[in-house]
Amino acid sequence: MPTLMQSVTKLNQIPDTTRPCLMMRVMKPLNMSRLEETDKTFRGLGIAPDLLKRLDELKFIHPTPIQRKAIPIAVQGDDVIGIAQTGTGKTLAFSLPALQRVAATKKTCLVLTPTRELALQVEETMHKLGSPFGLRTAAVIGGVSIHRQIQALKKKPHAIVATPGRLIDLVNQKKVNLSMVGILILDEADRMLDMGFEPQIKKILAVVPKERQTLLFSATMPESITQIAQKYMQKPLRVEVARAGTTAERVEQEVFIVPKSEKIKLVESLLQEYKGTVLIFSRTKHGAKNIAQKIRGMGHSATELHSNRSLAQRKKSLEGFKNGEFRILVATDIVARGIDVTDIELVLNYDLPDNPDDYVHRIGRTARAGSSGKAISFVVPDQKRDLGAIERLIRTKIRVGDLPEGIDPHAQGRDEVNRPGDDRRQSGGHSGGRSRGGRTGGFKRSGAKRSGGGQRRSN
Incomplete structure (x- = not known):
């Protein structure tokens, strides 16, 4: 750590006569045309030399657009609202400024994420970047021993990556000290609010010091996010x-208008056409399990990811999907937030999501890291209004595909994989958020309060 601290100190000792140039770099993200033409590496973004060397070692050569725009502002200590879809490099965009700030001060960093999987992914990235300099990180999530996490917190980590539910548990038990937080990061803030974490987030915001830097990253910007930013x-x-609300540029989008009873037959047809990795979204845990079972019966390697599975099982499924053991992963929305796989060929929405914002998050799982991808959604005939809500959000008319031979567009009957009533019920798999109540028709606004009971689980 002393090496990085010395590197940051040198960066901070720039003569006053050169500071205007540095400030120009800070303001460039608001008008990026020149910077995008001239700055194709991380050098010149205000990152300390030793962190630059570490980036080279980890093969991070070219910053993504969100990294080029956010990092110069964040390293100067300003608050940042970053609007970017999944797969655009947000984790590195906030990790680099956060670790640099931690190394130069006695303050700590706190990152809040919506899911356990995403928290583990972020903690892994920060650990890889900071461990050579003696920077310690800790993941604080539900589903694993709280006692181990208490022991990790006693070692005074420089960066804590947490899900709101488990962090509040530790705050209530007085097992975590947030008084030294100098930089707070809200990752996928819209998703956290959509999952019902707003009360926990506000409680955490009331506990951390008011004199701090805050970085907020989100794929969408609902009114609830604007209110938090203002306050x-x-x-x-x-x-x-x-x-x-816009979608990734390289995603080709298509919908099929298909009866419920024909959905699984259409899945079989599409899996014969698409031979690469496939991510399928189900709105329910029960549906995810049954879809994966049906696909395995077709002779494909498939696994499922939902909150009825233990954290160890979920990690095994995710790792198997990443390393090619499973070609197909069937997941519910919430647990899929930690999926970071660069070569997903097809995202298939077996069910439309519960609100339009989720559509943006879902299809952002393909076309990552500059690649292209395909997103296909199944729309039953009485969901055309919901499809319209998605198209209004993304400002795009999605092409309607022709059903393959053998698929009856007028078939009657229920969905083979979902239980009766599941088509009207919100998905499970929250891993810590508030249970969401039944739909009465149409989408609910992202960030709106949701009805419905159910016990809260610690995430």
């Missing part, structure tokens, strides 16, 4: 790589 952030600068 809890200090003159944040907003950077975008695309308008809020």
